[in-house]
Amino acid sequence: MNSWPKPFVPPLINHHFPSLKLKDSSAGFVHFEKSKDFRMYVCGITPYDATHLGHAATYLAFDLIHRFQFLSGENVEFVENITDIDDPLLERANRDQVNWSDLADAQIDLFKSDMSALRIIPPQHFIKVTESLPIIEDFIKRLEKNGYLYEIAGDYYFAVEHFLTDLPIPIDEAIKIFSERGGDPQRVGKKHKLDPLVWSAHVGQEPGWESSFGFGRPGWHVECTAIACHYLDGNKNDPIVSMQGGGSDLIFPHHFMSAQIIQAAYGRKFSESFVHAAMISLDGEKMSKSKGNLVFVSKLLESGVDPMILRWALLRGHYQQDRAWSMELLDKSIMEVNLVRSALAQSEVSETNDVIDSLIQDISNNLDTPSALDRLTSWAKSSQSNPSVNQSGLMARAIDSLLGLAL
Numbered sequence: 001m002n003s004w005p006k007p008f009v010p011p012l013i014n015h016h017f018p019s020l021k022l023k024d025s026s027a028g029f030v031h032f033e034k035s036k037d038f039r040m041y042v043c044g045i046t047p048y049d050a051t052h053l054g055h056a057a058t059y060l061a062f063d064l065i066h067r068f069q070f071l072s073g074e075n076v077e078f079v080e081n082i083t084d085i086d087d088p089l090l091e092r093a094n095r096d097q098v099n100w101s102d103l104a105d106a107q108i109d110l111f112k113s114d115m116s117a118l119r120i121i122p123p124q125h126f127i128k129v130t131e132s133l134p135i136i137e138d139f140i141k142r143l144e145k146n147g148y149l150y151e152i153a154g155d156y157y158f159a160v161e162h163f164l165t166d167l168p169i170p171i172d173e174a175i176k177i178f179s180e181r182g183g184d185p186q187r188v189g190k191k192h193k194l195d196p197l198v199w200s201a202h203v204g205q206e207p208g209w210e211s212s213f214g215f216g217r218p219g220w221h222v223e224c225t226a227i228a229c230h231y232l233d234g235n236k237n238d239p240i241v242s243m244q245g246g247g248s249d250l251i252f253p254h255h256f257m258s259a260q261i262i263q264a265a266y267g268r269k270f271s272e273s274f275v276h277a278a279m280i281s282l283d284g285e286k287m288s289k290s291k292g293n294l295v296f297v298s299k300l301l302e303s304g305v306d307p308m309i310l311r312w313a314l315l316r317g318h319y320q321q322d323r324a325w326s327m328e329l330l331d332k333s334i335m336e337v338n339l340v341r342s343a344l345a346q347s348e349v350s351e352t353n354d355v356i357d358s359l360i361q362d363i364s365n366n367l368d369t370p371s372a373l374d375r376l377t378s379w380a381k382s383s384q385s386n387p388s389v390n391q392s393g394l395m396a397r398a399i400d401s402l403l404g405l406a407l
Contacts, residue, residue, distance in 0.1 A: 001082070001131060003122035004112040007404070009067060010397040015356060017072035018364045020065065022243075022275050023320055025251050026168055029366070030273045032242065038074040039237070040066065041228040041271070042123070043246035043254065046083040047107035048092040051114040052294040053314070053325055054287050058247045058277040060311065061319035063120045063404055064367050065243070065275075070121075071401055079231045080123040081224055082108060084130050085217050087182065090206060100207065101130075114297040117307040119404045125231045129223045132230070136218045137211045139226035140198055142265040152189040154201030156213050158222070161192040163260035169252060178253050182220055196257050198222040221257035225270070229262065239269035248276040248320075278322045287325070295325055305330070308405050309337050315369040315403065336377050341407050343380035344396050348387035355379050356398040363402055372403065 020032045032038065042062050045055055069076050083089075084104040093100035108128075115122065129136070140156065143149045148159045167174055175185045175193050185193035197219040202208035208215045218226075233240045240262065244255060255274055262270040280287045287293055300310055313333035317323035343349055355375060362372040376399065383392075399405050 001108075001126050001128050003126035004116040004120075006122055007116075007119040007406075009070060009121070010401045012071055012356070012360075012398060012401050015353075015360055017068070017360060020068055020072070020364055021366055022065070022273060023366050024273045025248070025276045026274060032069070032273075034072070034074070036073070036075055037077070037235075038069045038243075039077045039232045039241040040079070040243050040245065041224070041232060041241050042078070042080045042244075043224055043250055044080045044082045044126075045107075045111055046086050046088055047104045047111065048089045049294060050107045050111040051297045052287060053297065054247065054280045054294075055111075056114065056118060056297050056310075057280050057314045057319065058245075059115065059120050060118065060314050060404075061277045061367060062245050062275075064319075064363060064369070064402075065245075066121050067402060067404060068363050077232055078121075078123040079125045079127065079228060081132075081227050082126070082128045083220065083223065084108070084128045085207065086129075086220060110298055114301075117301055118297070118311050119307070119406060121404075127227050127231070129218065129227075132223065132227050133209050133211070133218070135230045136223055136226040137213070139229065139265060140213065140218075140222060143198065143222075143261070146264055148264040149198070150191060152187065154214050154216070155197055156199040157190060157195040158198050158257070158261055158264065159191050160195050160257065160260055163263060164192075164194065166256070166260070168256060174252065181249075181253055183253060194253070196221050196253065196261075198261075221254055222261055224254070225258045225261045225265070228258075228270070229266070237268075239272045240266070241271045243273045243275055244271040245275045246277070248278050251276055277319045281322060281324045282326075284324070286322075306334075306337070308407060309333050311403075311405060312337050312373065315373060315405075318370055319367050336373065337405075337407065340376055340380045340399070343383040344392050344407055346383060346387060346392055348390055349383035349392045349395065350379055350386055351389055352379075352391040352395045352398070356395070359398060359402055369403070 021029055024030045066076055090100050093103045149156055178194055179185050199213040199216055201214055201216045208217055259270040282293045285291055313329050358375055359372050362368040
C-alpha cells in the first residue's frame with residue numbers, strides 16, 4: 001500500500017550528532033551507537049477513529065527519532081502496519097451499517113492526509129494486515145513447527161507459558177489487562193490464561209480467508225511480528241529490529257506478546273529497545289475511543305488550525321509524560337510560533353550555530369522537545385532585541401530538519 005508524500009528534510013552540515021539516547025520502557029535508558037543501520041518498527045492504527053491527537057503525538061515522537069537518526073547518517077529502515085481487520089473495526093462497521101473494508105480504506109486515507117499535513121516522514125513499507133496474510137500464515141507455521149501452537153475448536157493459540165519469566169508485571173495484573181485488551185483468559189481449554197489467539201476461526205458474517213489453519217483471520221499480536229520480520233530481517237539480525245515503538249497502552253500485552261512470539265519462532269530477540277509514547281488527556285481524562293472524548297487532527301485542521309502550530313503544541317510536552325490537551329495549550333503555541341516566525345522573517349537574528357548545537361543535544365537526550373522549544377522562544381526574543389548575524393535561513397532549516405516545523 002502506498003503511504004503519503006515524504007517531506008524534504010534539509011541536511012544539517014557542520015554539526016556534530018551524538019548517539020541517540022531513548023528511555024526503554026523496561027530497560028531504562030538505551031544509547032544507540034552509530035551503526036549505519038537503524039531498523040524501526042512502529043505499530044500502526046486500527047482504522048476506525050483516525051487520527052486523534054493520541055495517534056498524532058505518538059507518530060510525531062517516532063518521526064523525531066527518524067529525523068535524528070537520518071540526519072546523523074544512519075540508514076533508517078522504517079515499517080508501519082495497519083490493523084485493517086480486527087474486532088473494533090468490525091464492531092464500528094456493524095454499528096454504522098457500513099462495509100468494514102470501505103470504512104478501513106476511508107480512515108486510512110484520512111490518516112495519510114493527517115500525517116502529510118503534520119509533515120511526518122512516511123515508512124518505506126506501510127502494510128495492511130489484509131495484504132500480508134500469506135506472510136502471517138507462514139509465520140504461524142513456524143510456531144506450529146516449534147511446538148508453540150495448539151487448537152481449540154478451530155481457533156489457534158500461542159503457548160506463552162515458557163516465556164512468562166519475562167513478564168513485566170504481576171500475573172494477576174497481567175491477566176486483568178489481557179482481558180481488557182482483547183484477550184480471553186477465561187476460555188475453557190487454554191493451556192494458560194495468557195495464551196494469545198493467533199488464528200481465529202470464522203464466525204457468522206465476519207470476513208475470513210482460507211489458510212492452512214482453516215477459514216478465518218489472524219490474531220492481533222502475530223500480525224505485527226510477521227510483518228516486522230518479513231520486511232526488516234533481511235540480514236538475520238539479533239535483535240531483529242533496533243526499536244519497536246507505539247503508544248504506552250501497547251506495552252502489555254501487545255509488545256510483550258510480540259517479543260515472545262518472535263523468540264518462539266526464531267530463537268532470537270525481537271528488538272534492541274521498546275520505546276513508548278505517553279497518553280494525551282482531555283478535561284482530566286485519558287483521550288480514548290471508549291470514553292468518546294477524542295479530538296481529531298482533521299477537525300482541528302478543518303477549523304483553521306495551522307498544522308505547524310498543532311505540531312508545535314504536541315511537541316510542547318515530553319513524549320513520555322502523560323499530558324493534557326487544551327485550548328490554552330493551543331493559544332500558547334500560536335503565540336510562540338508567531339514569535340519564532342517573526343524572528344525568522346528578520347534580515348538579522350541572534351547567533352544560531354550554538355543554538356542549533358543545543359537543539360541537537362536536546363533531541364538526542366530522549367527527545368527533550370520542551371527544552372528545545374524553550375530554547376527557540378528564547379532565541380527569538382534575543383533576535384528581536386539583539387540581532388547580529390544574517391543567519392535566519394540557517395535556523396529555519398535546522399528547525400525544519402530536527403523538529404519537522406516548516407515555519
